[in-house]
Amino acid sequence: xxxxxxxxxxxxxxxxxxxxxxxxxxxxxxxxxxxxxxxxxxxxxxxxxxxxxxxxxxxxxxxxxxxxxxxxxxxxxxxxxxxxxxxxxxxxxxxxxxxxxxxxxxxxxxxxxxxxxxxxxxxxxxxxxxxxxxxxxxxxxxxxxxxxxxxxxxxxxxxxxxxxxxxxxxxx
Amino acid sequence: xxxxxxxxxxxxxxxxxxxxxxxxxxxxxxxxxxxxxxxxxxxxxxxxxxxxxxxxxxxxxx
Numbered sequence: 148x149x150x151x152x153x154x155x156x157x158x159x160x161x162x163x164x165x166x167x168x169x170x171x172x173x174x175x176x177x178x179x180x181x182x183x184x185x186x187x188x189x190x191x192x193x194x195x196x197x198x199x200x201x202x203x204x205x206x207x208x209x210x211x212x213x214x215x216x217x218x219x220x221x222x223x224x225x226x227x228x229x230x231x232x233x234x235x236x237x238x239x240x241x242x243x244x245x246x247x248x249x250x251x252x253x254x255x256x257x258x259x260x261x262x263x264x265x266x267x268x269x270x271x272x273x274x275x276x277x278x279x280x281x282x283x284x285x286x287x288x289x290x291x292x293x294x295x296x297x298x299x300x301x302x303x304x305x306x307x308x309x310x311x312x313x314x315x316x317x318x319x
Numbered sequence: 320x321x322x323x324x325x326x327x328x329x330x331x332x333x334x335x336x337x338x339x340x341x342x343x344x345x346x347x348x349x350x351x352x353x354x355x356x357x358x359x360x361x362x363x364x365x366x367x368x369x370x371x372x373x374x375x376x377x378x379x380x381x
Contacts, residue, residue: 148352148379180343181351183358185375220375228378253348287337288344 149254150227154211155189156256163210164191168248168261170234170241170269175281177251178263178289182281186223186230190245190261193235207233240268240303263289264296271300271308283316352379 158164168174171188193203202208211217211224223230236242244265250257261269267285270278285291300306325333343354359376366373 148348150380176351176355177348178344180340181346181354181358183362183374184355228380230375230377251348258348284340288341 148227148229149256151187151229151231152253152256152258154215154217154226155231155258158207158210159259161210162194163206165194166192166245166248166259168236168245168259170244170261170266172277172281174261174266175263175270175285177258177260178266179281179284180288182284186232189231189233190236190241191233192242192245203235204233240265240272240299243299243303244269262295263291264299267291267296268299268303268305271305271312272303274308279312279316282312352377 155167155169159167168190169177169187170190172182172184173187176182176184191204191207193206208224211226212219218225220230223232225231234241236245244261247265248259248261251260252258263285267282267289270282270285300309343351346354356377356379359374363373363376
């Protein structure tokens with residue numbers, strides 16, 4: 148994974164993306180016990196485009212696939228053996244999850260990873276059964292700042308969903 | 320959550336398992352990736368044995 152992170156950092160250093168953050172199941176795995184994942188979700192903030200384009204992720208594809216020779220696998224680009232799915236951060240919660248992401252070690256590299264409080268808010272927002280499972284694991288295992296989490300929930304209109312989650316599953 | 324209906328022996332077992340999960344949560348990321356790949360291999364073998372589409376297994380060097 149170290150080699151994958153090195154490529155992500157280079158994308159940012161070279162200005163292909165303005166900022167990135169690892170999110171999703173693998174982002175959560177930085178804070179909780181490892182859970183099975185199919186790919187690495189990477190949220191990106193993009194530089195202002197030079198021209199109007201529908202495919203905003205094209206510069207990433209051009210750099211990694213056409214120039215660097217990484218292969219594609221369905222919706223992912225395979226970087227050093229790990230399928231990576233790039234997702235533009237388009238809603239306020241995802242944008243904040245990238246802007247406030249933190250640096251965490253992966254071998255000798257440093258990966259930018261969304262804070263666990265943002266990842267948990269996104270789990271709540273998406274709300275699939277597997278998101279609720281990870282949310283329960285995070286409550287049990289992660290070093291969570293509950294004030295930050297509560298603030299994120301309030302600002303992004305997720306308090307009612309959180310209360311429903313607590314009614315259903317309790318608060319580990 | 321502490322359910323008063325849960326027998327002490329069962330509660331002790333559940334708490335031990337939770338402690339083991341918290342221990343795994345503190346592993347370095349490289350070790351977690353090795354565990355994830357082991358889980359992917361198991362999931363793939365199970366899928367193939369039961370005729371379901373096999374999930375990916377990462378081919379990570381080292």
